[in-house]
Amino acid sequence: MTENPNMYADMYAIHSIPTANMNSDDNGMQKKVSVGGALRTRVSSQAWKKAIRDRFDERAFRTKKAVALLVRKMMAIDNGITEAEASEKAVKLLKAEDVSLTNDHTTKALLMLSPRQIDNAARYALSCDSKKYSKEDVREILKKDNSLDLALFGRMVAKDPALNVDAAVQFAHAFSTHRIEPEYDYFTALDDLQDKDEQGASHLDHTEYNASTFYRYANVNVNELIHNLNRNKEEGIAGTVEFIRNFVLAMPTGMQNRHANKTLPSYLMVSLRTDTPVNLAVAFEKPVIIRNNEYGYTDKSIERLENEFNSTLKMVDNPAATFVLNLESDDTNVKGAVTAENLNDLLQRVSETLTKAVQDEDNND
Numbered sequence: 001m002t003e004n005p006n007m008y009a010d011m012y013a014i015h016s017i018p019t020a021n022m023n024s025d026d027n028g029m030q031k032k033v034s035v036g037g038a039l040r041t042r043v044s045s046q047a048w049k050k051a052i053r054d055r056f057d058e059r060a061f062r063t064k065k066a067v068a069l070l071v072r073k074m075m076a077i078d079n080g081i082t083e084a085e086a087s088e089k090a091v092k093l094l095k096a097e098d099v100s101l102t103n104d105h106t107t108k109a110l111l112m113l114s115p116r117q118i119d120n121a122a123r124y125a126l127s128c129d130s131k132k133y134s135k136e137d138v139r140e141i142l143k144k145d146n147s148l149d150l151a152l153f154g155r156m157v158a159k160d161p162a163l164n165v166d167a168a169v170q171f172a173h174a175f176s177t178h179r180i181e182p183e184y185d186y187f188t189a190l191d192d193l194q195d196k197d198e199q200g201a202s203h204l205d206h207t208e209y210n211a212s213t214f215y216r217y218a219n220v221n222v223n224e225l226i227h228n229l230n231r232n233k234e235e236g237i238a239g240t241v242e243f244i245r246n247f248v249l250a251m252p253t254g255m256q257n258r259h260a261n262k263t264l265p266s267y268l269m270v271s272l273r274t275d276t277p278v279n280l281a282v283a284f285e286k287p288v289i290i291r292n293n294e295y296g297y298t299d300k301s302i303e304r305l306e307n308e309f310n311s312t313l314k315m316v317d318n319p320a321a322t323f324v325l326n327l328e329s330d331d332t333n334v335k336g337a338v339t340a341e342n343l344n345d346l347l348q349r350v351s352e353t354l355t356k357a358v359q360d361e362d363n364n365d
Contacts, residue, residue: 283308
């Protein structure tokens with residue numbers, strides 16, 4: 001944990017998505033949730049985090065094949081070592097840290113390791129006699145030099161809690177701001193070489209879909225992220241900014257080829273807080289309703305979100321800064337908010353504010 005964990009970047013989005021089934025259950029049906037007694041579309045946090053993680057340039061390996069990764073790296077560094085020799089060293093190195101292995105030299109559970117951790121571990125294994133591997137040395141290697149995704153989303157090693165990395169991100173399930181009625185797509189496929197006198201389709205099935213306007217929320221504990229990145233403040237700030245960018249641009253790819261549903265949020269708000277993160281989901285406990293001849297959920301959802309933000313100020317401190325990017329309007333009703341011209345402008349403002357906050361923290365040491 002960090003010594004001073006009090007800088008949170010809250011991010012909120014209103015995101016309209018057309019016909020889609022981005023995140024389905026084991027029966028292929030779009031995931032759903034009841035909020036305030038009304039059925040909503042849902043996209044799990046895991047699905048959206050996976051899409052964000054896939055956009056990072058450097059990603060950790062989440063695998064049971066840590067031994068194979070170490071062997072490959074050792075053989076790339078030292079072309080004189082045999083695969084058997086490298087495998088023996090890799091196994092002994094992981095066992096020195098009490099990582100549980102199966103008989104076929106795979107870890108019993110998925111283990112998340114950054115490319116730099118793999119490289120450092122391989123070089124350590126090559127540099128000394130495997131009989132002299134130090135548990136403290138191996139633990140230090142596997143705990144530092146986290147990749148950004150590992151630093152953001154954390155790592156849990158049940159059999160060896162010393163290797164745990166506390167996640168710097170909390171990520172909510174996205175859900176529609178309004179009630180939905182599930183819809184179904186019935187489809188068939190014909191055999192191109194089917195005889196003219198043959199009747200019927202070669203395949204038939206159905207899938208569920210709907211079109212929804214989503215409320216999305218996540219937060220980054222900036223100080224925790226800095227801690228996870230070897231206490232490098234510049235990397236922590238840059239990582240926060242990169243996460244916000246990908247929060248906006250990434251989308252789960254479920255059935256995307258079938259629906260071509262890649263859209264951008266209509267609204268983004270980023271609030272930098274020093275007291276506590278605040279999820280504004282309660283704004284949509286009552287579903288947004290369209291009355292008379294009105295159409296569209298986006299504007300009403302944005303209005304609800306901004307009103308809820310202002311209401312929360314009765315119970316929490318004013319944020320250090322709040323930035324809004326609204327594709328629907330140049331104005332905002334959020335108290336104390338600064339409107340951004342575009343996404344790059346918003347991210348630059350976030351970076352400058354966090355940099356100034358870190359400098360002020362240094363001056364108070």
